[in-house]
Amino acid sequence: MDATFKPRDTRQVEDAVKWAAGEEQPLEIVGHGSKRKLGRPLQAAHVLDLSDLTGIESYEPAELVLTVKAGTPVAEVEKLVSDNGQELSFEPMDYGPLLGEDPGRGTVGGVLAANLSGPRRIKAGAARDHVLGMEAVSGRGEIFNSGGKVVKNVTGYDLPRALCGSFGTLAVATTVTLKVNPKPETSATFLLGGLDEAAAIDALCRAMGSSAEVSGAAHLPGGIDGEAGKTVLRLEGFETSVDYRFKTLEKLLAEFGAPARLAEAESGALWRSIRDVLPFAGSQTPVWRVSVAPASGPRLVELLKAKLDIRAFFDWSGGLVWLSCDDGGIHETEIRAALQEAGGGHATLVRADPSVRSTVPVFQPQPAPLAALSRRLKEQFDPKGILNAGRMVAGV
Structure with missing residues (x-):
């Protein structure tokens, strides 16, 4: 029993x-x-x-x-x-x-x-x-x-x-x-619009290597959440410190365009959406979570988009790539092969039917x-x- x-x-x-x-x-x-x-x-x-x-x-x-x-x-x-x-x-x-x-x-x-x-x-x-x-x-x-x-x-x-x-x-x-x-006393988001994936990850990596003490670095391509593409960096701490570090990023990333600033409430909602992968919620398409070296993320997505109908967005300065297979296929072979070609990493099948998860290696x-x-x-x-x-x- x-x-x-x-x-x-x-x-x-x-x-x-x-x-x-x-x-x-x-x-x-x-x-x-x-x-x-x-x-x-x-x-x-x-x-x-x-x-x-x-x-x-x-x-x-x-x-x-x-x-x-x-x-x-x-x-x-x-x-x-x-x-x-x-x-x-x-x-x-x-x-x-x-x-x-x-x-x-x-x-x-x-x-x-x-x-x-x-x-x-x-x-x-x-x-x-x-x-x-x-x-x-x-x-x-x-x-x-x-x-x-x-x-x-x-x-x-x-x-x-x-x-x-x-x-x-x-x-x-x-x-x-x-x-x-x-x-933190407060938080704000430094937002750049209109960047392609390679430029976005370049901007995120530069910010992470600076003294700005970034606590979130993500890129959402256009249409991924029903809005225009955005490259976002989160700053947290005392208000005067956040203001100073925002200006630091503004100078450092000037070549990528003029930034917008999201205040605390809007910033919080955005990062909760990124945290919980809300752009891919509400559907049943297979979803993969892929860990790579940050600079390798755009190459991985480029390789996959040349063959598959996928959507992707980036967290952890490009080191975490969320993939949605919008054609309904699992594409385990293609994703792991592209991962290897892009420099290696780990791919985990997060969302799929039980019958699929019992036959496909879910973890790397x-x-x-x-x-x-x-x-x-x-x-x-x-x-x-x-x-x-x-x-x-x-x-x-």
């Missing part, structure tokens, strides 16, 4: 995992299910539902430290820290709209399992860089703790970093301690030595292969 376990604390998670390991019964690990359509479809008869494992365990604004249970909604955490003049600087994206789900349903555990980060990653780092400590249950049914609850404590960082991005295949996180940061295939290391890591944490089995790689 299929079973759904809804633990309320770490001990109950331990009990469920021990049972599954003893019976060799695979478990699907979910929070609120907002990212269930990411990765390969699972064939698990039983569900470990963490939606009741929720709540703030401790929050010390003066110490910039927050400890929460893994099933706590990200929206709840963001409101709490915002009310205290702080933020999650890695700016976790919300996959809900892109995957046809309601927005705002993601949990802290899900964010870390997928290592989600938004446009500010180019300045603040990824989600894994903000984890101070973690309590989790391995696939052996063993509780372990790693890291600490103070910013200066670096002991044990490696283990939480290994779990981030593992999509729940190594262990079940139950409690997480995060570093938070002061929220690993070189043999790295694949062997991944298997050994899985064997150490989850020797019976019960946690989200096959979510990332078939048979692992």
